[in-house]
Every structure is written in C-alpha cells, then in structure tokens.
Amino acid sequence: MGVPSLFLFYYPNIMKASAPVQLLQDPLFATKGVQVYLKREDLLHPTIPGNKWRKLKYNLQAARESGKNTLLTFGGAYSNHIAAVAAAGREFNFRTIGYIRGEAHLTLNPTLTFATNCGMQLHYLDREAYRLKNTPFFLEKLRHEYPEAYLLPEGGTNLLALKGCAEIVPDITVAYDYLLCAAGTGGTLAGIIAGLAGEKQVIGFPALKGGAFLKEDIVHLVTHYTGQTYDNWELQTQYHFGGYAKIKPELVAFIQYFRQQHQVPIEPIYTGKMLYGLYDLIRNDYFKPNTAIVAIHTGGLQGLAGLEERLGVRLT
Structure with a gap:
C-alpha cells in the first residue's frame, strides 16, 4: 500500500468534510424578491474551519x-x-x-x-x-x-489550495445564480471560479484597499490550475472600509445586526465586509427579483477575541 493510501487510511475524514447551506430570512431580501443562502464553511472543521x-x-x-x-x-x-x-x-x-x-x-x-x-x-x-x-x-x-x-x-494559496477550494462548488446543495466570496490572497475565489468552470456568476469582495490588483493574480491562478480563462466573475472593490483590518462604525453595527438577525457570528476582516457589500448591492437593486444568491462564510472567527481586545469594540 502506498503512502497516499496510508494517509487516507489514518485520516479517513480528511476528504469528507462538508458544510451546510443556511437560508437567510431578512426583510430586505423579501422586499427585493431575492433568496440569500449562507454556505457555512465556518462549521466545516472544529479547529481548522472554513x-x-x-x-x-x-x-x-x-x-x-x-x-x-x-x-x-x-x-x-x-x-x-x-x-x-x-x-x-x-x-x-x-x-x-x-x-x-x-x-x-x-x-x-x-x-x-x-x-x-x-x-x-x-x-x-x-x-x-x-x-x-x-x-x-x-x-x-x-x-x-x-x-x-x-x-x-x-x-x-497555492494550486493544491485551489483544488480544495474548488470542492466548495459541488458541496452546495441548493440552486443558485450567484456565488459570493471575500478575497484576501484570492485563492478561495480562484478555486471557486475553477470549480464552476464558467457556470453561474461569481462576485469577489477584496478585503484590501485597491483590491483590483487581485484580478491579475486570480486570472493567473485559475489559468495555471485549469488551463482555461473564464469571464463569469467580477470584483466589487468598494467594500474595504479603508483597507485590510480597517473597521468603521457602520461595519461594526452591521456585524452586530447580522448576528442578532441570523444568529450567525461573522468577523469584520473578510466575511463581514462581503456580507455588508451583499446587503448594499441588494438594497441598490444590483440583483433582479427571483435571483438566488449563495454567500460563502469563510470562517475566521478565531480572530474575533483579538480584534475586540485591540479595537475596544464588541463584535459578538
């Protein structure tokens, strides 16, 4: 028996992790006629989530x-x-x-x-x-x-990371039109684009100011991994709140609202900014009525205690 088989023998669950999809109920979504789901990657693994x-x-x-x-x-x-x-x-x-x-x-x-x-x-x-x-x-x-x-x-982020992130796509159990994800280095977003192989629409939300530079990085990653280029994705670069790890009162208020409305903790570096952007796009009629949207909760909750300590704000 070879080494790969031995690895999977000793750690059989390493290939089987799956994360649920949660329907979000919000007055805004009902008013605008859209369905929003949250892919709970934060629940994927107890200590290595998302x-x-x-x-x-x-x-x-x-x-x-x-x-x-x-x-x-x-x-x-x-x-x-x-x-x-x-x-x-x-x-x-x-x-x-x-x-x-x-x-x-x-x-x-x-x-x-x-x-x-x-x-x-x-x-x-x-x-x-x-x-x-x-x-x-x-x-x-x-x-x-x-x-x-x-x-x-x-x-x-490397090509093996893209391989893992591409598996988010077949793990989604609902029908949808858009898949949304925050972006740091762009690896998760690139994996999703690769996994969709030109299907659906993808929106990335860079956490860094001037995040348009990620487009070139993502194109390079996807092309290197798949040998293909795809045009079914875009970046929304205006929801960085001043830059990486920058937090403003309106973002804190949104995170507190989201936690109260949906009983789901989120953090302000990645997922919080992405969801704030999603709400803003819905509010401004970016999505047509009857559109189904899946937003990826990429985890990151381990950092909440440190952020609360450093910033002197309550996020939970």
Whole structure:
C-alpha cells in the first residue's frame, strides 16, 4: 500500500468534510424578491474551519507523501492561516513553524497564544524583512535550515489550495445564480471560479484597499490550475472600509445586526465586509427579483477575541 493510501487510511475524514447551506430570512431580501443562502464553511472543521481547511487539506496530504514532518508558513499576528496551520499540525502530527510579521510582544494575543498552545514555534520578522519572504534567497535559506519542512505560502494559496477550494462548488446543495466570496490572497475565489468552470456568476469582495490588483493574480491562478480563462466573475472593490483590518462604525453595527438577525457570528476582516457589500448591492437593486444568491462564510472567527481586545469594540 502506498503512502497516499496510508494517509487516507489514518485520516479517513480528511476528504469528507462538508458544510451546510443556511437560508437567510431578512426583510430586505423579501422586499427585493431575492433568496440569500449562507454556505457555512465556518462549521466545516472544529479547529481548522472554513477556507483554511479547504486550502490545507491537499497540502497536508502532499506534505505527508513527500516525507516532511514540519509545516512552515508566514502570517500576521492575528492571522487565521497561522492559527489553522498550528491546529493542523497538532491534529495531524506535524511540527509547525510560523514566521510572524512584526515585532515580538511579551504578552501574546489570543491568536498567537492559540498557535503556541498547539506547539507552533514562532519567529518574528520586521516588516522590511517580511517583504523579502518570497525571494529565492530567503526561501533557499529556509530550505537549508529546515530540510524537513513543507513550505506553505502566506494565506495558504497555492494550486493544491485551489483544488480544495474548488470542492466548495459541488458541496452546495441548493440552486443558485450567484456565488459570493471575500478575497484576501484570492485563492478561495480562484478555486471557486475553477470549480464552476464558467457556470453561474461569481462576485469577489477584496478585503484590501485597491483590491483590483487581485484580478491579475486570480486570472493567473485559475489559468495555471485549469488551463482555461473564464469571464463569469467580477470584483466589487468598494467594500474595504479603508483597507485590510480597517473597521468603521457602520461595519461594526452591521456585524452586530447580522448576528442578532441570523444568529450567525461573522468577523469584520473578510466575511463581514462581503456580507455588508451583499446587503448594499441588494438594497441598490444590483440583483433582479427571483435571483438566488449563495454567500460563502469563510470562517475566521478565531480572530474575533483579538480584534475586540485591540479595537475596544464588541463584535459578538
């Protein structure tokens, strides 16, 4: 029996995770005559939820098949990806190393506390050094220092991540016209576009200011993965609220409303901005009556405690 089969034998549920689709009831939707569903990827895995599980799934298999015993990756101090890799290491018996953007602090925030509790070894890079993390010199240095490590990019986006994210599409159990997703590095969105293969319509909501640059990145990812280009998708770039991790009072108020109306927690970095944008588009008649929309809840809830602590606002 080969290594891939052994991996699936010991971790049989790694290929079987599925997330429910929840119909959202809201007076706005009834007034405008649209149906809105939330794909609850946040419920996909207890400690590696949402798009992070999708992105890591095939990378974990590849790491084991290649004989690596360590996962090495990069991220900010509140990174969902850092937390997910740390949790994956603990669950699937990998050593984990995280290179963190910024200076070390004596008191760790909740994200980094969770990562260290999972056994992750943290290293810190100032912002100038962090910008060099993808250069051939730096990567070769890491490979020499950690020959047993499987390197994961910041955010987890690579072609194996696209393979996992493409599986969101067949996991949707309702009929729909539009599929909506937040975008950071663009990997989840690219995987969805690849999975749809030109069907339906896709709208991405970049979390970063000036997010139009993601279009080129997404086209490159999709083309490299599928050998095809598709024109059934677009980016709505005006819902960044000032940039990545920037939060304004109207976004906080919306997140609190959404939690009260639907009993679903969301965070303000990705899913909160995407859903705020969805409500705004519906309010302004972007969608025709009788349109069915599925919005992807990509998780990220582990960061809520740290954000509340840092910003001094209540989001839950």
